[in-house]
Amino acid sequence: MIWVNTVIEGVLVGSFYALFACGLSLMFGVMKIINLAHGDMAVVAGYTAIFLVPKFHLAPVWSFVVVVPIFALFGYVLQRTLLQKAIDRDPFTTLLVTFGLSVIIENLLLEIYTANGQSIDIGVLISKSWQVSSTLTISYFSLVVMAVAVAVLLSLQLFLSRTGTGRQIRAVSDDREAAQLCGTNYRHIFGIASAIAFATVALAGIAYGISTEFFPSSGGANLLFAFEAVVIGGIGSLWGTLLGGVLLGVSQQLGAHFSPAYQVLGGNILFLAVLAVRPQGLFGKRTEM
Amino acid sequence: MSEQVGGEYPRTPLLEVAELTVHHGQLCAVDQVSLSVRAGEVLAVIGANGAGKSTLLRTIAGLHRPTAGSISFEGDNISKLATHRRVRRGISLVPEGRRLFVSLTVEENIKVGAQSAGPGPFNLKAMYELFPWMPERRHQKVGQLSGGEQQAVAIARALVANPKVLLIDEVSLGLAPIVIERIYEFIPRIVDQGVGVLLVEQDVTQALAVATRVHCLLEGKTSLVGVPTELTPAAIEAAYFGSDVAHGAAEGPTS
Ligand SMILES: Nc1ncnc2c1ncn2[C@@H]1O[C@H](COP(=O)(O)OP(=O)(O)OP(=O)(O)O)[C@@H](O)[C@H]1O
């Protein structure tokens, strides 16, 4: 029974990782950007929920209604300005720019909100849970996060495969120049992909802020997990990212089962094993690496 | 009203390139080239490897910035227009090497081309009539198609934008002669709809057969302009390889 619990907990944590990672995966797939500020964006979303949302007289549970659209807009604008300028130069510049953003954000948060931990207080809702058996209770909130993660990935998949804009996003990620020759404004498409990525990372940031305490520096550690989930699943594949997140969550829980100190180690072992055996990731195509 | 040629299409050129010069870094790939394309005609640009044919076409499409000269379309200077805006104005390029979207199906590839289409006769349905094998394979990824079929998809993808001028870069590259012939059968049908075609081709015989006028490039410069029926093979050979190449040299233009 104890194993079942471990796996279930792993799946729950893992689907959060997938939610957190899908924006990273999308931005890499479409723009070939590795956004090193991705984790910090989630943290900023958390701070936005705590400090901006009360001004709208909204209950904290509903903060995503305000934060997600703001982040989508922010993602579009950041892409069309700073990130596009960097892409126009070269990939290394782009990496440096996102790294710079990450450093600036962390320090600004530290300056404005101090190093104290924060969390988004949704009151009694967080403590409601489902007693499955004598040894297993699942919090409703983690189930909600899992449902949100699956819904987000599913809608994103449908959007990419069924809509005209989704088709253009795939075309641009295949061949940017050929897409231009088809009349596609690839910069606008980049903006849209970025808007989606930022919207999803805002959701992840809020979910994180509700479930645990976070700090200005929380972005870095979470970025590592998101990055691992993406690589395990295969870069550019959304289902891969979901599977990658879940496998990462499960191996972390298995690690933690032996000793709490082994939690991160468990995930890292899986990550290294995948890199060694199947470097393109479980769902990745060899040619993409 | 503009003057008419053969009573059908306006005589004023759709596309006019004047004194166009394009550099790749230090290298001058296109050197003061002037040409024009009218509705319903085929201008064939021929030349050896590295003559600057692709650079010329890509510059007209907006993928390279010219160093000097101008590109006008329907009387407007479009030299500074972004590539996707030129497509919406009516200039489409079938690029060298096809450049299909490999993770998309046949139909999806064509739909991307149709997404910013202007008004005109070419749509997905028209393409399925033009290429009868397409409908039943429309859900296949393009990687599963043969070279000739991929080329057909590349042409269809450009055509569904309903261009007024279609730029085609070496459709015959890497294809068997019989397949090339079949691809070339479509050119007159496109031209019949009033589209102006600017065609780049290394296979001179093929180009001469389909062209209204021929424009030969040699190391980026115009070396010959004329009507196919009025040009002698010797003149073409000299323009293709440069006049300092002796007659009876090891190879002649592909024929
Ligand atoms: N992107 C580029 N960067 C640098 N040099 C280039 C680039 N593209 C082409 N060139 C150079 O410019 C010259 C003209 O090339 P271009 O591709 O236009 O010739 P082409 O006539 O199309 O040749 P081919 O018949 O081989 O396709 C060549 O010397 C080529 O090496």
Ligand SMILES: [Mg+2]
């Ligand atoms: Mg070429």
